[in-house]
Amino acid sequence: METVSVNRFRDNLKVLVEDVIHNHEPLKVTRRAGEDFVVVSAADWEREQETLHVLQSSDLMRQIAVSLKTHSQSSGYQPTEGELNEITGV
Structure with missing residues (x-):
């Protein structure tokens, strides 16, 4: 599972979400001051x-x-x- 910072996620939202949907691979987003989260297609x-x-x-x-x-x-x-x-x- 690829991991990106929340800043990179925010700056590249469209491309990263399209990758998640197209590649069927979840994306872990890390946050400096909080819980990490995972983006996955519906x-x-x-x-x-x-x-x-x-x-x-x-x-x-x-x-x-x-x-x-x-x-x-x-x-x-x-x-x-x-x-x-x-x-x-x-």
Whole structure:
């Protein structure tokens, strides 16, 4: 994660924010007399929140573990050709 001073952030706000959005990399902004803060795009923030939700749900984590096990053993649900076409939009 790149780090910049609050002065550099203020002076280059547009360019730095565009970089955060385009590169999907957060930016840490340091302040001399206060707490640092992080700039992240809204899309990346939402993705992180969804990930945290999944990680905090024991039921979802259990489902993922079962799915990984059945996938590695090739014993999971096998969709029909029609179902695959519906999923892939073919």
